[in-house]
Amino acid sequence: MPSRKQVKKVGTKVRRLDRGEGSAEDARVVEKVIRSYRAQFSRPIGTTNMAIRRYAEHARVEAEVTQRLKKKSTIIDKLKNRETTLSLDRMQDIGGCRAVVSDLVGLQQLVDTVVDRLGSRVIHHDDYVDKPRGPVIGLIT
Known part of the structure; x- marks a missing residue:
């Protein structure tokens, strides 16, 4: 398992390697730290x-539940190109779960059940139905 210090510094090493300033050993360390950290x-x-x-x-809701871990190459790309001051330990989207339901009523039932069951352990909840985070494209079939 990588140390906290290694995880914090890996973003800087990735950017240094991208500029051609790192060594082969730095590249091995980056690979190992990201792989180990991601696996956690x-x-x-x-x-x-x-x-x-x-x-x-x-909640008696039909839901397709999936999960994903961000790929190592995507983590590196984000550290290099999209979030050029981000350290790996502050990256908040390394993994995630998604529940797809067929309608808004089912969605609300599921959200209510999760909040009810977890209580005060729910620290933050974004409502992307009420406030979408980007352009929303709907298809009528």
């Missing part, structure tokens, strides 16, 4: 996936 999210995401499935069952 695997179990919590699996646990969260199963919890969301249980919550959907409890």
Whole structure:
């Protein structure tokens, strides 16, 4: 497992390597730290996936629940090109779960169940139905 200091510094090393300033050893360290750090999210995401499935069952909502870990190449790209001052330990989207439901009523039932079950452990909740975060494209079929 990488040290906290290694995780913090990997973004700087990635950017240095991109400028041609790093060594082969730096590249190996970056590879190892990102792989190890990313792997730490695997179990919590699996646990969260199963919890969301249980919550959907409890709410009697049909939901397609999926999970993902950000690819190593995408992590590197984000550190290099999109968030040029970001350190890996502050990257908030390394992993995630998604529940797709067929309608807004089912979505609200699922959200209510999760909030009810988790109570004060829900620290933050974004409502992208009420306030979309970007352009929304709808298709009528």
